[in-house]
Amino acid sequence: MIIVKTPAEIEKMRISGRMAATVRDEVAAMVAPGVTTGELSEFAGKRIKELGGESAFLGYRGYPGQICTSVNDEVVHGIPGPLEIEIGDVVSIDVGVRYDGYIGDTATTVMVGVTDREVIHLVKTTEKALYVGIAEACAGARLSNVSHAIERTAVEAGLFVVRDFVGHGIGQTMHEDPQVPNFGKSGKGPRLKAGTTIAIEPMVNIGTAAVDVQADGWTVLTRSGRPSAHFEHTVVVCDGRAEILTLGQE
Numbered sequence: 001m002i003i004v005k006t007p008a009e010i011e012k013m014r015i016s017g018r019m020a021a022t023v024r025d026e027v028a029a030m031v032a033p034g035v036t037t038g039e040l041s042e043f044a045g046k047r048i049k050e051l052g053g054e055s056a057f058l059g060y061r062g063y064p065g066q067i068c069t070s071v072n073d074e075v076v077h078g079i080p081g082p083l084e085i086e087i088g089d090v091v092s093i094d095v096g097v098r099y100d101g102y103i104g105d106t107a108t109t110v111m112v113g114v115t116d117r118e119v120i121h122l123v124k125t126t127e128k129a130l131y132v133g134i135a136e137a138c139a140g141a142r143l144s145n146v147s148h149a150i151e152r153t154a155v156e157a158g159l160f161v162v163r164d165f166v167g168h169g170i171g172q173t174m175h176e177d178p179q180v181p182n183f184g185k186s187g188k189g190p191r192l193k194a195g196t197t198i199a200i201e202p203m204v205n206i207g208t209a210a211v212d213v214q215a216d217g218w219t220v221l222t223r224s225g226r227p228s229a230h231f232e233h234t235v236v237v238c239d240g241r242a243e244i245l246t247l248g249q250e
């Protein structure tokens with residue numbers, strides 16, 4: 001069941017979304033050689049608390065981190081720890097904040113002195129796919145138009161969307177209906193209604209869509225061993241353009 005939010009609920013999600021975006025951008029700015037992913041998570045936990053929210057991830061189905069940090073061939077759900085970031089790394093930072101019962105979920109991918117043109121192309125294309133998808137998330141449009149636009153952007157760039165993990169409705173719980181795949185034919189699925197809140201989150205690979213979950217039960221890895229990229233915004237469907245609830249300050 002897709003829950004359409006009231007204006008008061010959307011206002012709470014504006015607050016949690018802004019908090020998540022702030023922490024995402026602050027953590028992204030901290031990513032540098034020698035910093036550990038555990039340090040990024042610890043900082044994020046402190047900032048989320050200072051801003052008046054709580055991590056939506058910590059304890060979610062037993063998840064042990066304040067945020068997800070996914071480095072290189074880690075696609076999503078990487079667990080922060082002693083891993084030191086190095087020059088050439090591709091680091092996805094995924095932040096979820098709950099405020100007054102409502103969640104904002106957002107991710108970005110940072111390149112640390114990456115010179116490999118294929119990897120730069122991957123990261124740029126994934127970010128573009130996110131915005132192309134958001135542009136389709138208008139009231140009255142079919143849900144799969146979002147999915148299709150994301151897939152088309154990746155495929156036209158010679159890249160592959162991950163199929164095993166998808167975007168999602170979001171609100172009082174992190175993963176609500178509807179699922180928002182990053183692939184599929186257009187013109188399918190329910191028509192989007194104004195007030196529906198969804199997290200749109202392309203995960204894009206080089207060479208193959210295939211991924212595997214590591215033995216820790218969380219970390220998703222590319223089967224190719226090549227890097228992956230992930231960008232995510234929480235948006236509210238509107239008459240006209242969707243409102244992005246997790247935009248940064250710029």
Ligand code: MF3
Pocket residue numbers: 056057058060061063067068077094095096105199201218232
């Ligand atoms: N933020 C992820 C998503 O975008 C979910 C993370 S669940 C966690 O859907 F438990 F790993 F934090």
Ligand code: CO
Pocket residue numbers: 094095096105106107201232
């Ligand atoms: Co997320």
Ligand code: CO
Pocket residue numbers: 105167168199201232
């Ligand atoms: Co999400």
